[in-house]
Amino acid sequence: MINRTDFQVNVVPSLAMLAEIVTIGDELCRGEVVDTNSSFMASELWDMGITCTWMTSCRDDRADMIQAFRTALRRASAVLVSGGLGPTEDDLTVDVLAEAAGVGVTTDPGALERLKARFAKAGYALTPNNLRQVRVPEGAVVFPNPKGLAPGFELRLGDAVVLAMPGVPRELTAIWAQSVAPRLAELAAGGEKIAKRTFRVFGLAEAHIDHKLAGLSSLADHATVHYQVAFPETLVKLVVRDRDAEAAAQKLAMLERELRMRLGQAVYGEGGDSLPSVLGRALHERGESVVVAESCTGGMLGSILTEVPGSSRYFHGGWITYTNEAKLRELGVREDTLRHHGAVSEQCTSEMARGARERAGSTYAVAISGIAGPGGGTPEKPVGTVHVAMAGPGSLRHKHYVFPGERDQVRRLACYWAMAMILREVTQ
Amino acid sequence: MINRTDFQVNVVPSLAMLAEIVTIGDELCRGEVVDTNSSFMASELWDMGITCTWMTSCRDDRADMIQAFRTALRRASAVLVSGGLGPTEDDLTVDVLAEAAGVGVTTDPGALERLKARFAKAGYALTPNNLRQVRVPEGAVVFPNPKGLAPGFELRLGDAVVLAMPGVPRELTAIWAQSVAPRLAELAAGGEKIAKRTFRVFGLAEAHIDHKLAGLSSLADHATVHYQVAFPETLVKLVVRDRDAEAAAQKLAMLERELRMRLGQAVYGEGGDSLPSVLGRALHERGESVVVAESCTGGMLGSILTEVPGSSRYFHGGWITYTNEAKLRELGVREDTLRHHGAVSEQCTSEMARGARERAGSTYAVAISGIAGPGGGTPEKPVGTVHVAMAGPGSLRHKHYVFPGERDQVRRLACYWAMAMILREVTQ
Numbered sequence: 001m002i003n004r005t006d007f008q009v010n011v012v013p014s015l016a017m018l019a020e021i022v023t024i025g026d027e028l029c030r031g032e033v034v035d036t037n038s039s040f041m042a043s044e045l046w047d048m049g050i051t052c053t054w055m056t057s058c059r060d061d062r063a064d065m066i067q068a069f070r071t072a073l074r075r076a077s078a079v080l081v082s083g084g085l086g087p088t089e090d091d092l093t094v095d096v097l098a099e100a101a102g103v104g105v106t107t108d109p110g111a112l113e114r115l116k117a118r119f120a121k122a123g124y125a126l127t128p129n130n131l132r133q134v135r136v137p138e139g140a141v142v143f144p145n146p147k148g149l150a151p152g153f154e155l156r157l158g159d160a161v162v163l164a165m166p167g168v169p170r171e172l173t174a175i176w177a178q179s180v181a182p183r184l185a186e187l188a189a190g191g192e193k194i195a196k197r198t199f200r201v202f203g204l205a206e207a208h209i210d211h212k213l214a215g216l217s218s219l220a221d222h223a224t225v226h227y228q229v230a231f232p233e234t235l236v237k238l239v240v241r242d243r244d245a246e247a248a249a250q251k252l253a254m255l256e257r258e259l260r261m262r263l264g265q266a267v268y269g270e271g272g273d274s275l276p277s278v279l280g281r282a283l284h285e286r287g288e289s290v291v292v293a294e295s296c297t298g299g300m301l302g303s304i305l306t307e308v309p310g311s312s313r314y315f316h317g318g319w320i321t322y323t324n325e326a327k328l329r330e331l332g333v334r335e336d337t338l339r340h341h342g343a344v345s346e347q348c349t350s351e352m353a354r355g356a357r358e359r360a361g362s363t364y365a366v367a368i369s370g371i372a373g374p375g376g377g378t379p380e381k382p383v384g385t386v387h388v389a390m391a392g393p394g395s396l397r398h399k400h401y402v403f404p405g406e407r408d409q410v411r412r413l414a415c416y417w418a419m420a421m422i423l424r425e426v427t428q
Numbered sequence: 429m430i431n432r433t434d435f436q437v438n439v440v441p442s443l444a445m446l447a448e449i450v451t452i453g454d455e456l457c458r459g460e461v462v463d464t465n466s467s468f469m470a471s472e473l474w475d476m477g478i479t480c481t482w483m484t485s486c487r488d489d490r491a492d493m494i495q496a497f498r499t500a501l502r503r504a505s506a507v508l509v510s511g512g513l514g515p516t517e518d519d520l521t522v523d524v525l526a527e528a529a530g531v532g533v534t535t536d537p538g539a540l541e542r543l544k545a546r547f548a549k550a551g552y553a554l555t556p557n558n559l560r561q562v563r564v565p566e567g568a569v570v571f572p573n574p575k576g577l578a579p580g581f582e583l584r585l586g587d588a589v590v591l592a593m594p595g596v597p598r599e600l601t602a603i604w605a606q607s608v609a610p611r612l613a614e615l616a617a618g619g620e621k622i623a624k625r626t627f628r629v630f631g632l633a634e635a636h637i638d639h640k641l642a643g644l645s646s647l648a649d650h651a652t653v654h655y656q657v658a659f660p661e662t663l664v665k666l667v668v669r670d671r672d673a674e675a676a677a678q679k680l681a682m683l684e685r686e687l688r689m690r691l692g693q694a695v696y697g698e699g700g701d702s703l704p705s706v707l708g709r710a711l712h713e714r715g716e717s718v719v720v721a722e723s724c725t726g727g728m729l730g731s732i733l734t735e736v737p738g739s740s741r742y743f744h745g746g747w748i749t750y751t752n753e754a755k756l757r758e759l760g761v762r763e764d765t766l767r768h769h770g771a772v773s774e775q776c777t778s779e780m781a782r783g784a785r786e787r788a789g790s791t792y793a794v795a796i797s798g799i800a801g802p803g804g805g806t807p808e809k810p811v812g813t814v815h816v817a818m819a820g821p822g823s824l825r826h827k828h829y830v831f832p833g834e835r836d837q838v839r840r841l842a843c844y845w846a847m848a849m850i851l852r853e854v855t856q
Contacts, residue, residue, distance in 0.1 A: 031471025032656050034464055034506045038485070045460025050458045052494065055485040057466070064481065071499075080583045211475060228460055292727070292748065298731025298739070299722065302748045307724025309802055317750035320720065320730045326788070358752070374737055408739060 017188045019045050021055040024093060025167055028057045037082040037172050044181060046226060046364030047239050050078070050188045069100060070164070074379055077160045078187060080180070083167030087133040087152040093164055098137035101157055103234035107131065111151040118149065118180040127199045142181035147171045154183065161187065165281045174197045178264055191224075194247035196239040197256060200269040202416055204232050221259060222250040222270040231409070232416045233275070236263075268423065275416060276305050279423045283314035288363035288421060290319035293331055293356040295343060295369035296386065301415040316362050321352065331367075344369050345346060346398045349389035357391040364425065366418045370401075372410045386414045388420050397421060437497060443800035445616045447527040448500040449483040452493060452511035452521060456485045464645050465510040465600050472609060474654060475624055475667050478506070478616045486719075488518040497528060497590070497827055505588045506615060508608070511595030513578040515561040521592055526565035529585055534566045535559065539579040546577065553820070571607035575599045582611065589615065620650075623676035624667040625684060631845055635661050640690045648679040660844045661703070703844060704733050706800050707851045712740035716791035718850060720746035720786040721759055724814065725773060729843040744790050749780065759783030759795075766830065772809055775827045777817035785819040792853065794818045794846045798829075800838045814842045818849050825849060 021038050028035050038055045040048065052077065058064040065084070072079040084093030092152040098105045111134035119126050133150040136142055143152035144164075155162045163180050165172045185194055202208060206227055210249055214237070217223045220240060228235040229246045238255050242248035260267055269278045284291060292301045299320045319330050324343055327333040331347055332355040341347040352367035370386030377383035384403040399421065403413045429593045455712050458461050458581045459518055464484045473480045481504065486492040493512070500507040529577045539562035543549060547554050555576030561578040564570055571580035571591075576599040591608050593600045613622055629637060634655055639662070645651045656663040666683050670676035688695055711718060720729045727748045747758050752771055755761040759777055760783040769775040780795035798814030805811035812831040817824065827849065831841045 028467070029470055029483065030474040030654070031469070031480070032654075034462060034467040035483075036462055038460045039456070039462040041459070042457055046458040052459070052490075053487060055457065057483040059481060061481075062526065087514070118650075130570075226458070226460075244804055264753075294730075296734075297731065298734025298743070298744070299727030299748065300734075301719070302722075302727025302750075303731045303839075305837075306728075306750065307836065312750055313725070315726070315750055315755045317748040318727070319747060320727065320745040322734065322743055322745035346690075408735065411734075423758045 002400055003356055015065065017050045017078065018076040019050045019052050019077040019078040021052060021067045021080045021082060021183075022072055023055070023057045023167065024068075024081065025057070025058060026059045027092070028083075031060045036169055037167065040169070041080050041082070041176070045080075045184070047237060048181075049196055049222075049224075049239070050184065050239055060084060060092060062092055062096060062318065065092060065096045065205065066100070069097065069157075073157055073160045074163070078184065079160060079162045079183065081162055081164040083173055085133060085152075085164065085166040087131075087150075088128045089129075089132075091132065094135050094137060097155055097157075097162060097164065098228060101139070101155055105135050107153055108134050108136050108142045108153075110142065110144060111136075111149065112427075115149050143175050145171055145175055145236065147174040147177060147399070150180065151175075151264065154157060192220075192241045193245040193248045194241050195245070196223055196237060196250040197235045197252060198271050199238070199259060199267050200267050200271075200273055201236055201264075202232065202268055202275060203236045203420060204234070204266045205372050206261065206310060209234055209236060209266075214264070220255055223251060223255055232413050244375040265424065268420070273287075274307070275419045275423070276311070277308045279426070280305070280308045280311055280314055280409040282423060282426045283363075285428065288426065289314050289316050291316050291356050291360040291362045292367065292418075293318050293352040293365060293367040294318065294350075295322060295327070296372045297368050297411045297414050298322060298372075300319055300411055301366070301368060301418055304415050304419070316360055318360070319356060320367075327352060331359070342381070344371055344387055345383055346387055346389065346400065349387040350391075350396055350398055352393035353389040354396065356394075362393045364390060364422055366422055368414050368418055370410065370414055372407045374413075384410050386410065386417075388414065388418045388421060390418075390425060392425055397425065397426065420426060436643040442498060445478045445506065447478045447506040447508060448504040448505040449480060449508045449510070450496045450500055451485045451595065452485070452488060452496075452509065454487045454518070455484070455688065456511075456836070457487045462596055464797065467838055468507050468597070469510070469604070470625060471604070471656065473612070474606065475476060475613055475665060476609075476616055476622055477650075477669055478612065480854065484784050488520060490520055490524060493520060493524045494528070497525065497577075497585075497749065498513055501585055501588045501590070506612065507588060507590045509601055513561060513580075513592065513594040515559075515578075517557075517560075519560065522563050524581055524594065525585075527589060529567070529583055531566040533563050535572045536562050536564050536581075538570065538572060539564075539577065543577050550664075558655040563599045564840060571603050573599055573603055575602040579603075580607065592674065593823060617622045620669045620671055621673040621676045622669050623673070624665060625680060626699050627664045627666070627684075627687060627691075628699075628701055628703075629664055629691060629694050630703060631848055632691065632694045633660045637662055637664060637694075641687065644683065644690070645684060648683055649681060651683055656771055664695075669690070678765050678794055693852065696808055696848070702735070703843075703847045703851070705736045707847050707854070708733070708736045708739055708742055710740075711849060713793075714854065716784070716854065717742050717744050718792040718794065719744050719784050719788040721780040721793060721795040722748050723750060723755070723780075723795075724800045725796050725798075725839045725842050726750060728839050729794070729796060731848055732843050733848070744788055746788070746793075747784060755780060758785070764833045765802040770809070771814055772799055772815055772816055773837045774817065774828065777815040778826055779821075783816040792818060792820045792850055794850055796842050796846055797817050797840055798838065800842075801836060812838050814838065814845075816842065816846045816849060818846075818853060821854055823853065825853065 140153035150166040152165040152175040222241040226237040321327040333351040349367040357365035373383035389398040479717040563688040568581035578594040650669040652667040749755040761779040777795040785793035801811035819827040
């Protein structure tokens, strides 16, 4: 039995609410999986103006879990817990937290219902272990799990709250969006509303973005600008807090106009957009199509374009012309071009793009040829040299880059700049 | 001044050494980056038979860092620290640890030398801040940084040791491999030597692998089997400890033979191998070549094959025939085939593979066509249905799969099974 006084909470008096993250699992402490839940939750907390001070991972060990919860509850007023809610005997989160709160354990009827339905549908027999994962501490507020079986829950311990979720990332993020985020906003803001939007930026380094956005957050009260690197893009988040939701939204809209003015075309999308999805939407809306002619990227551009469901409506395929011979045979690049300029040249990529467009009969064709490294560089064409050319109705564009970084980065940058080139052409 | 008694260490008497990981940085607690250092270190510790019990992240805050170190040193006999060794004022690790040890701070001559050389080469002027990152606590054992400027170091605190490294992952892993891992092996084993090897397994689920390897570790003393998921592969590590290095190596060799017998062809490589690199080596050794004909994977297979530097020696490119029209026009698939069997069929992929091989004049051609989802499934051909066909000298192979998972998983599985098919054919 845990002494309840161990869980006495000492809330630091501060305008900003303090939170901690505790992730539980032997697999974490053995390094079998990377803990992406902690960074996800920390980023969400940061957006909400909640200060995350500690992130702790421990094993599926009763004594260690008690110590982790006790320490976190002493320092923070909200403790986010991930893991230990599964069906096996070493999933102890429910039991340890119930004990800490001095309450029993009960089965959540809603989660039990869903569990039974799922097993009936699959024709499996329910075992006692399966029932473990629909248990919650008595008196807990249950958060339904839209993507799995074990529900999350909120439990008050002294002056602090514990918000527990299963460790499977897609279940955790689903419960977070549906229940935990709204609840935290309530707890943190004391009535303050949060308006936020994420902008996807490509083609400007973070330092440049930061420079261009200098002073932006001071244009409105309680506004902040957050960055997140998602190579080769940068995510810029605007967050505004206000007691009045309408006022927060208005301030956000004002800041968004300013941000878009300052960053221009580098802002290609918002929220869940991606460069291939935005490009795809632009092509589809216009009834246009694209094909690719790839050398050093070896199919990566086609692969990225087809990450988007439904991409067959505008992506018509292409050629991976990794050899000179394929460039000649498939795309009609001239031998003279290869002889005088080489495969990594404006001339070659322009001929690749023109040849691909003609052969496929598509609206656009984009061609990439470069030296991805680590070998193959020369003083004139160092590793990272990439040529990108695009053929469209009556247009032929070309750009020459020398990208920094290793093979994978060079190839990825080439694909992103190629997509940006077509997007600019399509939407101009 | 920190009271030194705060750092009194209470080593738990145990055969297995206990270690903790502390990662430091505001960017971690704001969720701007995912902490991959912790899982890397935890996995390495696990291989060494060192039990990692806690992983803690805190901000660049003096009081929090003191608390983190104090807590970790009370529980563990080795504390691995990442972060807080950079050039800025909020990089506090050196100062806080020196204070804890009751020693001053000094500049490491070797690191200073490298710093000066680097700046001279780039033509930059050294600022006092730059000099911050070559400081270490007095009396610390310095670990040179092969990939950056800030060195790592070891500092004894009471009965425990702190091993500190910069937070940049490629610097941390380099210092780890060169200095920290050997030092930990020394500390942990008390003279025991570790022999380990990682095997790369594709085509068997982890549960199946586990079943086939049941009892393996009991064939030798102090042997363990560890798993790590690297979708769509599984990494299986064999670890053997012995006072005698030769004996450890012999036991490992015996276990390896047994493992290879039990898992057969599913073990395609070791250590830093990858399926495209192993396939590439096999093709290159035989002077053979491959081309691809991709539909639902949209270029992903070509992209994976060309991740390997030097892949142009055996990868000759291919076609991304995302539309039916491209399959007809580029690869000579017959209209009848599409009409009667559809694009996702044995007939279509076989014709794609044959057409690609003939057109490119390569030794092998592999074709993929499937329904990656989320849309496009039918009762006869549900989402996840993928056909893979391969044409080689006098051979034509085909397989039909129904893969589980979402779009990206289906596509990735298709590429891996396609590579496995060619590898088997090439090496048979």
